[in-house]
Amino acid sequence: MELLNIFKYEIKHFVRSKSKLFAYLFFVIACFYSISNGFSLYNKHHSTINSLQQQEDEKISQVIKWFNNGEKGPEDKDWVDITDPYWSLRYTPKHVFKNPSPLLPLGIGQSEQYGYYKKTTIWSSPYDSDIIEEISNYERFVNGNIDFSFLIIFLLPLLIIILTYNINGLEKDLNFDKLISIQTRSFNYWVLFRLIFYGVLLVSTINIFILSVLYINNVNIIDGLDLIKLSNLYVAVFIIPFYFVILSSKSSTSIAFKMISIWLFLCVLVPGSVHQYVSLKYPPNFMTDFLDANRKETYAIFKLPKEELHRQMLSIYDDLDTTKQGQDSLVNIKTTRNTMSCIVNQINIHAINIIEEQNNFKNNLIRSTYWFNPISYFQNEWNSLTSTDYYAYKDFRDNIQFVINNKLKLLAFECWNERTVNVNLYDEYLKKLNVTKNQQFNP
Amino acid sequence: MVNIIFNEWKGLFRNKLFITLSSFFLISLIISTLFGIIQNNEQNLAQKNAQEHIRSQWDKMDPTNPHSAAHYGSYAFKPISILNSIDEGVNSVTGNVLRLEGHRQNNMVFSEVSQSLLISKFGKLKPALIFQFIIPLFLIFLSFNSYTLEKTSGRIKLLLVQGASLRRIIFSKVFSIWLISIALLSITIIIQLVFNKYQFDLDTLFRLSLFFISYAFYFYIIVSLTFIFSVVLKNNTWALSLTILTWIGWTIFLPSIIANISDEIIPLTTRIEFNESLAIDRSKGIDGHNPRGDRKEALEKATLKKYNVEKLEDLPVNFSGILMQEDEEYGNKVWDKHFGNLYNQLKAQKDLYQISGVVNPFISLQNLSMGISGTDMHHHIDFLDQAEKYRRVFIKSLNDEYAFGGSKTGERGWKASNEFFRSIEDFQFQSPNFLSFYTKYLADFLILLFWVLLLVTLLSFTTRKI
Numbered sequence: 001m002e003l004l005n006i007f008k009y010e011i012k013h014f015v016r017s018k019s020k021l022f023a024y025l026f027f028v029i030a031c032f033y034s035i036s037n038g039f040s041l042y043n044k045h046h047s048t049i050n051s052l053q054q055q056e057d058e059k060i061s062q063v064i065k066w067f068n069n070g071e072k073g074p075e076d077k078d079w080v081d082i083t084d085p086y087w088s089l090r091y092t093p094k095h096v097f098k099n100p101s102p103l104l105p106l107g108i109g110q111s112e113q114y115g116y117y118k119k120t121t122i123w124s125s126p127y128d129s130d131i132i133e134e135i136s137n138y139e140r141f142v143n144g145n146i147d148f149s150f151l152i153i154f155l156l157p158l159l160i161i162i163l164t165y166n167i168n169g170l171e172k173d174l175n176f177d178k179l180i181s182i183q184t185r186s187f188n189y190w191v192l193f194r195l196i197f198y199g200v201l202l203v204s205t206i207n208i209f210i211l212s213v214l215y216i217n218n219v220n221i222i223d224g225l226d227l228i229k230l231s232n233l234y235v236a237v238f239i240i241p242f243y244f245v246i247l248s249s250k251s252s253t254s255i256a257f258k259m260i261s262i263w264l265f266l267c268v269l270v271p272g273s274v275h276q277y278v279s280l281k282y283p284p285n286f287m288t289d290f291l292d293a294n295r296k297e298t299y300a301i302f303k304l305p306k307e308e309l310h311r312q313m314l315s316i317y318d319d320l321d322t323t324k325q326g327q328d329s330l331v332n333i334k335t336t337r338n339t340m341s342c343i344v345n346q347i348n349i350h351a352i353n354i355i356e357e358q359n360n361f362k363n364n365l366i367r368s369t370y371w372f373n374p375i376s377y378f379q380n381e382w383n384s385l386t387s388t389d390y391y392a393y394k395d396f397r398d399n400i401q402f403v404i405n406n407k408l409k410l411l412a413f414e415c416w417n418e419r420t421v422n423v424n425l426y427d428e429y430l431k432k433l434n435v436t437k438n439q440q441f442n443p
Numbered sequence: 444m445v446n447i448i449f450n451e452w453k454g455l456f457r458n459k460l461f462i463t464l465s466s467f468f469l470i471s472l473i474i475s476t477l478f479g480i481i482q483n484n485e486q487n488l489a490q491k492n493a494q495e496h497i498r499s500q501w502d503k504m505d506p507t508n509p510h511s512a513a514h515y516g517s518y519a520f521k522p523i524s525i526l527n528s529i530d531e532g533v534n535s536v537t538g539n540v541l542r543l544e545g546h547r548q549n550n551m552v553f554s555e556v557s558q559s560l561l562i563s564k565f566g567k568l569k570p571a572l573i574f575q576f577i578i579p580l581f582l583i584f585l586s587f588n589s590y591t592l593e594k595t596s597g598r599i600k601l602l603l604v605q606g607a608s609l610r611r612i613i614f615s616k617v618f619s620i621w622l623i624s625i626a627l628l629s630i631t632i633i634i635q636l637v638f639n640k641y642q643f644d645l646d647t648l649f650r651l652s653l654f655f656i657s658y659a660f661y662f663y664i665i666v667s668l669t670f671i672f673s674v675v676l677k678n679n680t681w682a683l684s685l686t687i688l689t690w691i692g693w694t695i696f697l698p699s700i701i702a703n704i705s706d707e708i709i710p711l712t713t714r715i716e717f718n719e720s721l722a723i724d725r726s727k728g729i730d731g732h733n734p735r736g737d738r739k740e741a742l743e744k745a746t747l748k749k750y751n752v753e754k755l756e757d758l759p760v761n762f763s764g765i766l767m768q769e770d771e772e773y774g775n776k777v778w779d780k781h782f783g784n785l786y787n788q789l790k791a792q793k794d795l796y797q798i799s800g801v802v803n804p805f806i807s808l809q810n811l812s813m814g815i816s817g818t819d820m821h822h823h824i825d826f827l828d829q830a831e832k833y834r835r836v837f838i839k840s841l842n843d844e845y846a847f848g849g850s851k852t853g854e855r856g857w858k859a860s861n862e863f864f865r866s867i868e869d870f871q872f873q874s875p876n877f878l879s880f881y882t883k884y885l886a887d888f889l890i891l892l893f894w895v896l897l898l899v900t901l902l903s904f905t906t907r908k909i
Contacts, residue, residue: 138533272568286493
């Protein structure tokens, strides 16, 4: 009963307090705005992916048309012969996409810092320059986009401060806190219930927004449950210390000052310090290992004699010795040269593994700070749930590498088997190239 | 006035919380400045090592066909300015490496933010972060009840009776708090001067002076605005709430919202559209590798006429090299058009963003801070421009060697010597002089000045009306 009474009076206070009501409504409008931003990015990703998919289909149709018309390739490139597996595979575009998560409108995370589509060729790698982020104003990046996760992680605590800093503080300012002590069963409960009111208000607001996005994007509520739990836990992370601040402070000014200090400390100072420390420990990588693989070592491969290329190809794919070319005592220079991108790919993979390992060390260091840097934990956890964190994009890179490996393996075996491609075989190629990660592929 | 300022300071230094917080900020500033300098030096060393590593590969190149060398290419690694240790600006999001090669103008890759999980939304703990986010709050808390406390305690009447005018009292209080921020600013500048003394030149000193002035202006804006709210509202809680709301709006909300609005008013092309339109325009030129069409015919005729011969084989030069360079020249026009349009769009967005400083002086401060530190978009585009200019000279010297270095048309296997490759100079980035850029920041500076003057006037006016 007492709880209900406190809630009833708090609702009255909240509605009559223009500054609090205004701040809350402002937050709600900002949530609408941020989610609409998220949806526009989500739709943009989808439409780009669809348009690229369409372009890819058109190019494939063109190749099929050449087969059906008995043509060897484009008119202006008479050296192209699509009946040769090398050319038919070179003329088969294969894009790898990172489809946006249906939860993206709730947090765009690091998605603006990475590309989300990649055209793979026989010379591709997941670190190519065509996989960089969408064209954007760098200074906008610095300020960050107002997405829903930004509002929850950085602005929600400020809203809590505005809504709660004068709980008990106002009474102390006006010297009637003693009166409250007499009238209520327990002063601490009275403070706690008032705080719980705002906690419930904010948690309900956030949950409504999350559930709405789940509904709009047709996401199973179970899949969004972790996000709901995380956001509710986050509200508690701030409400709990604020409760003790309210109890231990002597005026609303002092409460506000301490609350703002907690926010600054947790949201700005600690992550900023960790960021600086991590940057000192692991300075930005200029990726010279990858550049060397991409340039020096690749050019060294180009200069290798055909016998050495042949030997290296056999060391990559054991079964190549069962192919026509593998069993031939004479090394065919054309076939060997046409498939040397497989050797370059192995060099790239080695260099990329080094880079990913270095990044992983960096990430481990970041994760080891979570116990005193909870904001980074919440940010990355949130981004992970919306598939917009570093690892979501690492998965995308792994998928690109898988598709490249797949394509190159097909190229190697088809070229070394000296196959002649017709429309049926080409159709088989398309099926094999469409194999996704985690599916077995046998050439 | 001086007496009032000293009295204010006496009062503040008696307050343990003030001493604790001031010490905390002082230590934070010293640590962040020192760490910033160390990180800067390490990053510059890594950049230098990477550049030397790549260059040594170029210098060791075996005799090679110059056009193959153009494909082999080089890399430009973005160096960071000395003042990056104060304000990192866009450096962590722009990428560090730019490939310089024939036939294409590339984009920068490997940004720092893409190499790890997200850590801090507001950036590393550098002096700019402390000055932009933390010190203003500290100043707000020092200022918001400075006047009302005097009023409620009745001390203000005592001061008025002693002959001080209200305006003088208020301004003295404003200055007393503002000077504390100036002291913190000065300490940062002194640490920079001491630990970077061998790297400083006149331009950096000039930039540091402007950095000092810009932040001093902004701190004055924060302190005087808090005083105005305090004087007008006559209520501590209201004054504090309103000032903090203003601070949140200025610092957290408006920069992102205005940046988004600028993006909507002046939308940028998507990467697909950009690449497609570039490819369309590029295809209209001569393809150096597979030359066809009228342009190729015209160039062939002109070359034959120039050397007064009938057939390409009779040319004393290698026509392939001439073709390659012609292809580059056409490409340069295409890149100038498309990258030029893109940079203009980015600059227009920035102009719009700058104007919004009229409602949010934090934006002007942020622009000035990044600009002065040499870490904003203008400086980044300048790096890209310089790298592209170098790429054009670099590729032209390779194509010229192919054309005029001693080979004849049809000699595809011709190779230039290692001495020739070593004779090509490496890319050297020239950090731009601030004076050559000052027009880009004039609006920000004037807007901050406008705010200062506006608040001086408003504070004068409000003290007259009490």
